[in-house]
Amino acid sequence: MYCGDQPCVPYGFIGNPPTKVAVESLGEVRERFLRFFERHGHTRIKRYPVVARWRDDVYLVGASIYDFQPWVTSGAVPPPANPLAISQPSIRLTDVDKVGRSGRHLTGFEMMAHHAFNYPDKFIYWIDETTEYAYEFFTKELGIPPHEITFKESMWEGGGNAGECFEVLVRGLEVATLVFMHYEVKDGKYVELPLKIVDTGYGLERIYWLLKGTPTIYDAVFGPFLAKAREKTGVPEPPKDVMGKASIYFGQMDPEVIALEKAYDLIAEKIGVDPKWFRDVVRPQEALYVLADHSRTVSWMIADGVIPSNSGAGYLARLLIRRTLRNMAIAGIDVPLVELFDMHLKELRADYPEVWDARSLILELVELEEKKYREVLKSAPSAVKKAVEEARRRGKPSLDADDLVALYDSAGLPPEIVAEAAKSLGVEVKVPDDFYSRLAARHVKREKQPERALVEMAKVIDLPRTRELFYEDPYMRSFKAKVLRVLDGRYVVLDQTAFYPEGGGQPADVGVLKYAGGEAKVVDVQRVGHVIVHVVEGQPPPEGAEVVGEVDWERRYGLMKMHTGTHVLIQSIRRVLGPHIWQAGAQKDIPSSRIDVTHYKLPTPEEVAEIERLANGVVQADLPVYAKVMPRNEAEAKYGFILYQGGVVPAREIRVVQIGPDESPYDVQACGGTHLRRTGEIGLIKIQKVERIADGVVRFIFTTGMHALAYVQELERQAAEAAAIAGGSRESLVESVKKLAQRAEEAEKRAKRYAELYAAALAESLKGEPAGRYKLAVVELDDEELAKRLAQTATSRDKDLILVVVGGGRVSIYTGGVDVAPIVKALREVGFRGGGSKTFAQGQYRGDVETLKEAIKKALT
């Protein structure tokens, strides 16, 4: 079968590009592509961030179509333009192990694309035009001879959708995929969709590589950076033919790439060079390639708001940084990563100016991550030593695969590092080829529990949309409404309501529903599809009844202060700590609320104070707060993705909450919550606590309004109480506490000194009676500390002494060397319950002292 791709066909363009058209840079190819499609009626769209904040199913954008999922692809929202062309930076970590090795894999790439969205009433174009565009672009724009281009038909499936597709290949390299998405996959069957989408993807880097014909894609894309990095690290330029051939063969043995050592030998053999020489040449090259690829991807991520972390999207950034460091370490490259990043950022400046803007943040975070990783690696020798000893205890000569997996999983130590540390302990460790699949087996996927709906959607599907009075007037505290349906005697649906349903981090309102003949407490309110369901306690109103709803206003007004306060606070945090601050979660509550933000260190008390000052300045300025509903595309175009602080907003129209006047707004966010009219109503914003909840995420716990006052009053009360206890005034609280602590310390020291003196005196006056060839002394003392001291002095002075301390129903036996075991045995017979070992025993004894003495004497004779 002819497939035209790796591994069937070796690349035919290396050292021999298929065109005479000369391109100078990656940017030129991008520009040619976008201009070409602009000439053919497409609108150019600005790239989206690589962090998919508008989605809750993925962290990163992996293809241009991600930009339009799910709202556009489901038909809910119109595309920003139609047809459109874009070059979308995308990140895929699925092939991360092959990067630097296969010669063609990248974690970050630009997917150039043209998309057409065909609606039943508006047809743009379909298969014929799409293939023609592709053909013309490659032949006319890039000058590739027609016979060099292969279109391979196939079926594409992904994300619940499917459709036919063409893979476009040139000399063994897949340069584009043209997908015609028009099925939904339902229960394994294809269901025709009303919306038919042309989804194309042209690999910018691959096309550039093809045109350049360099040994690897990295040489083409990162050429200038690699040259400088070689100079800096002292890694020499590799022999051209070796790298070219190596990447061809590596490309062909993709599936086995993990079994690296074997792959090296095989390829060296194929090329006809010495395996050891080959390894020494290739390893540092691979490290540089990984560095080049990963540093660009990480820079994109950080510039778009990712902070390296131990969880979430941040972990992916950390993973790439650590992989880079590990590869450099293995290749023996010892240059600070920051310097190499900085070098690369200078090269990236022209193509990605927004990444350049984040330069200082990127460098700071990379430096921090490098430091943290060094700490991890520093733990290697002792962790490995411990593991080796543990293995030996269980009779194993060395570490096995399970031990290596455990070390990686719990301590973050990669097997190569472990092997190296073990070697210096004189232990040979073999790294198994299937290491990474063993690791994967340890992380068996858990099933995601689908959220249980309050009421089945089917039971309310026929009802009209509930009118949302809380949006029309957030200050409405009571309203009249008609009962449309009552389910299970406790779920009430009204035609309209002022009760806010839980959402956007704001909890549901509570209150009462009053009706002729009774009233019911509203304890929870939830959205179910397009209606709002009130969960009631007590006798629910009958269907069809007129009710008066009364919202618990004190609580709700408090929540509104919290919610508007949240917006003021997050913007203030951003202004103080920097533009990398994004909301990572929030919960409004009474009496305290919290916001989690992306930040890489705990803010200092000064920064917190500055944030409070700024936020309360906004409160005092009494700025107006507006909520307006706007089409999604318009809002995104006007404000950018900073809108999505609170997470996914699942609608075609989004509600935008703006604080401050139009000409100079303080903050703008997409938000579905209830807000105040003016910031002055917040009264006071007080941060109560900041804590690090994960690497890269800081939690602010704060309060507003009267709750803030109550908090401050409580602090004041505590200070007054503490001052009273410390015996000073509130003004001198710190001084009196200091004195108190000092006095306590002195008192402890004195007590200890006296205890020593007392123990010495006791030891002096101990009267031992003979017991066999030993001496026995019994002391009544109900202080274990003192007893220990006494025993220490007495038994070290007289090795034949057996000291028995009786007190509080307990008996302790101390000896200066005499084995305590026979004594314990004898004592058990007279009611002693306890035990010990060597020179000490302890236990419970309730009998009289004479019996005890006799028993011990008897045991010793």
Place this chain on the structure above:
RNA sequence: CGGCCGGUAGUCUAGCGGAAGGAUGCCCGCUUGGCGUGCGGGUGAUCCCGGGUUCAAAUCCCGGCCGGUCCA
């Protein structure tokens, strides 16, 4: 969100059911012309918190807090 590992003097670390040990740091002597060094002495720990099991818990069990790490 979750799995795994860990939390013992200021710092690092041993002990993993029976009287909390070492290294480093700090203080005081001696050594030296002085610094380093060396030697001797001293100082420093609610064994993360709470509950349980036990005659006895740093140690075993449960819960929490904090840190590390891996995976989504």
